[in-house]
């Protein structure tokens with residue numbers, strides 16, 4: 001797979017998936033990350049390894065604005081500095097015990113991470129986005145990207161008259177695995193943002209947000225519509241490699257995606 | 266009432282959970298599953314010819330299969346019909362569908378765990394791949410449920426379908442299956458561990474969040 005170096009901003013989860021007081025794990029190639037959010041609502045992305053005996057910190061628990069390792073209870077503050085070693089309450093934890101940090105940003109309903117240099121400009125997608133879902137696709141990210149770039153995915157959406165329109169997906173913005181689809185005449189949503197996390201040589205997580213149109217009461221419908229479309233995207237990407245032809249499937253079973261007959265590949 | 270039980274069995278744990286949720290009395294009979302293989306002894310095969318646990322004995326009735334036992338206990342002892350909403354045909358259909366689905370989780374995720382934890386000789390790659398396709402179905406379902414504002418597998422409240430699907434999903438990591446690709450599943454697990462009366466079994470993390 002491509003070098004998953006986290007050298008550019010990479011989506012690692014939906015903001016809503018890491019609620020205050022919880023921790024979870026994300027993989028980006030060889031990078032094993034713990035993502036957690038304290039009661040202060042700040043999200044942190046760290047190396048998923050306790051400096052004590054190497055336990056995954058994603059098994060740990062959050063109390064207030066601290067993360068505690070579930071193995072022997074070493075506790076870390078929001079900057080990754082150890083503040084407590086329960087077996088040695090008399091000992092001030094050595095300053096050197098500090099967990100490796102990743103740069104992180106929250107934008108468009110998505111948590112982004114990058115290694116090192118804070119100088120990088122954080123991702124920016126104007127407007128009010130809400131997280132839809134994350135979906136695992138059992139193919140490497142470059143394969144998912146090339147499907148998007150080919151314009152092969154068609155997103156259907158109803159306009160205000162209930163007419164179904166179909167739009168070919170826009171190519172990736174800059175080859176960083178982020179795809180934005182703008183819809184001008186849908187009454188459900190204005191835009192869909194799909195950000196790929198290269199988990200491994202065989203798996204991608206797509207983190208997807210939408211800019212819904214209309215009243216909040218309608219948002220559920222928009223999210224479900226996009227989620228159904230994503231399931232079809234997953235089927236299409238995975239079946240292509242397996243040589244299963246999607247074209248033969250009755251249209252009623254695949255309401256959103258049509259394959260263009262002239263698409264490359 | 267007697268439950269033939271093994272501490273490390275997720276299927277037996279389903280029954281112990283419902284017994285606790287319904288606050289009923291039940292005697293626990295420990296079966297030496299590993300290493301004793303007592304479930305394959307002549308005496309035990311007399312109780313369950315399939316040589317499997319859990320088995321429940323109540324009033325001279327012998328029932329095997331965790332899902333069947335859940336149905337029996339909920340019908341008999343859940344006066345409110347909370348865990349088995351028998352008055353609503355739609356819910357009966359849905360809950361039953363997910364009860365049957367739970368056995369697929371056992372066949373895949375539990376098999377991978379038997380290999381990793383108890384050294385069973387089986388194709389662990391196939392078991393893990395099977396578990397991943399089963400969890401994908403559960404993830405898509407729970408995602409849709411959340412869009413509709415629902416937190417449980419079927420209906421407005423937890424049912425025996427949630428109990429049946431919980432143990433071998435929560436124990437997946439014991440079989441080398443990482444749950445990070447399925448965020449809706451992880452949220453549902455967390456909700457389950459926060460149910461009043463919930464208690465854990467070895468391998469299931471219970472930190473109140």
Ligand SMILES: N[C@@H](CCC(=O)N[C@@H](CS)C(=O)NCC(=O)O)C(=O)O
Pocket residue numbers: 274275276277304315316317318319329330331332368371
């Ligand atoms: N469908 C049964 C499966 C029970 C099952 O697999 N039990 C395991 C222990 S968790 C067992 O007894 N395995 C031994 C065997 O199948 O030979 C149920 O849901 O109760």
Ligand code: FES
Pocket residue numbers: 050051052053054055069070071072073074
């Ligand atoms: S490994 Fe984390 S506290 Fe010991």
